[in-house]
Amino acid sequence: MTRRVLVLGGTAEARELATVLADRGHAVTTSLAGRTRHPRLPAGEVRTGGFGGVEGLAAALGDVDVLVDATHPFAARMTEHAVAAAGRAGVPLLVLRRPGWTAGPGDRWTRVPSLDAAAAAIPGGARVLLATGRQGVGAFVEVDAWFLVRAIEPPDVLPPRAELVLARGPFALDDERALLDRHAITLVVAKDSGGATEAKLVAARERDLPVLLVDRPPLPEGVDAVATVDEVLARL
Ligand code: NAP
Numbered sequence: 716m717t718r719r720v721l722v723l724g725g726t727a728e729a730r731e732l733a734t735v736l737a738d739r740g741h742a743v744t745t746s747l748a749g750r751t752r753h754p755r756l757p758a759g760e761v762r763t764g765g766f767g768g769v770e771g772l773a774a775a776l777g778d779v780d781v782l783v784d785a786t787h788p789f790a791a792r793m794t795e796h797a798v799a800a801a802g803r804a805g806v807p808l809l810v811l812r813r814p815g816w817t818a819g820p821g822d823r824w825t826r827v828p829s830l831d832a833a834a835a836a837i838p839g840g841a842r843v844l845l846a847t848g849r850q851g852v853g854a855f856v857e858v859d860a861w862f863l864v865r866a867i868e869p870p871d872v873l874p875p876r877a878e879l880v881l882a883r884g885p886f887a888l889d890d891e892r893a894l895l896d897r898h899a900i901t902l903v904v905a906k907d908s909g910g911a912t913e914a915k916l917v918a919a920r921e922r923d924l925p926v927l928l929v930d931r932p933p934l935p936e937g938v939d940a941v942a943t944v945d946e947v948l949a950r951l
Contacts, residue, residue, distance in 0.1 A: 717741055718780045718951060723793060724757060725750070727885075727911060728811055729785035732944045733757035741951075748793070750849075751867050772800035779804075783947060785811040789848075789906055791932040798935045810940040811947055815907040815931055816916065823925045824916075826907070830854035833904050833927045841902045844895065845877075846915055847929065848906065855904075863898045885911040891918040900924065907931050 717740055722729050724745040734757065736743040743759035746766075766772040776782060784797040794810065801808035818824045827833045830851040837843060841860040845852065852870035855862060862877040864870065873879060878898075886894075891914040894900070903919045903926045919926050934940055941947055 719778060720744070720781050720783060720951070721746060721776065721779045722757075723782070723784045723786045723797060725754075725790065726785055726787050726813075728813055728944060729783075730755060730757040732783065732785055732811065732947055733759050735944060735948060736951075739948075748790075766796070766800075769796050769799040769803065772796055773803040776800060776804035776806045779806055781951060782806050782808045783811055784808065788812055788815070788908060788931045794938075795935055798938055808939065809947055809950055810934065810938050811944070812934065812940050812942060813909040814942050815909045816913055816928070819920075821920045821923075822916070823920075823923065824928045825925065826928050826930055828930050830929055833929050834858050836927055837902065837904070842898060842900050844898070844900045844903045844915065846903065846905045846912075851906075860902075863894070863900065886914050888914040888917055891915045892921070895919065895922060895924070902927065905929070 719742045720736055722733055722745045724747055729745060733743050733745045737758040745757045745761050747754055747763045749763040766775055782801050784794050786793045797808055827836055831854050834854045837858050837860050839859045843860050843862045845862045845864045849866040849868050849870040852864055853872050856872055856874050862874045864873060864877050865880045865882055867883045895918050903915055903924060906929045916926060
């Protein structure tokens with residue numbers, strides 16, 4: 716049966732889901748926040764920009780059979796809105812959340828609950844690869860360390876001692892190795908995003924470097940969450 720599916724996107728999983736849904740003849744629209752100027756576009760229809768809060772999203776669900784929140788694990792506000800709007804509109808919601816990473820032998824990870832906690836845990840004089848994305852850089856502006864800030868778009872602020880590298884992942888392991896070596900990085904700070912961007916963690920392990928890994932915000936209670944595109948398809 717053909718379904719009208721609204722996918723809240725901005726992730727590789729959301730793009731993969733849109734491709735499979737379109738291939739199977741479903742009417743899929745992907746919603747992007749509009750944060751990146753040249754996003755990788757998914758199959759099917761695309762709409763861009765915020766909905767204007769819960770009410771706006773609920774209104775947009777008028778002609779939708781299923782809402783899939785496939786946003787990034789750290790896009791907690793959008794997920795909260797999705798739960799509230801789907802409830803209000805009486806539309807079923809599925810949350811697609813890829814699993815986080817698990818430390819293996821040789822990993823020197825310290826898990827921290829927030830970007831602020833990561834900033835507080837950075838030792839003075841460190842040379843940090845800051846790979847937490849553009850929006851969180853402000854948490855690090857008062858830290859006494861040198862930063863290699865990597866983001867897709869330029870952040871609004873930078874720490875006083877920083878170099879900016881604009882790049883979009885996922886990155887090849889060899890490139891991550893070269894980056895850590897070229898900049899004599901002593902610490903990696905990253906979000907526990909999960910997925911394909913783990914090469915920086917592998918390169919850090921190989922170099923016996925410590926990593927501060929920011930924990931994901933918890934999912935709202937009672938949400939129906941699955942980990943893979945296949946599970947979404949099975950549920951549809
Ligand atoms: P957020 O803080 O949870 O959301 C803030 C607001 O942005 C939402 O209330 C909503 O505005 C709008 N928004 C977010 N995602 C949207 C979407 N897919 N479609 C339409 N509007 C959206 O989100 P964020 O952390 O800024 O992330 C924004 C986007 O970037 C998400 O789509 C996410 O998948 C992607 N992303 C985020 C991260 C990250 O680390 N946070 C990393 C990679 C990709 P309204 O209230 O006006 O509807």
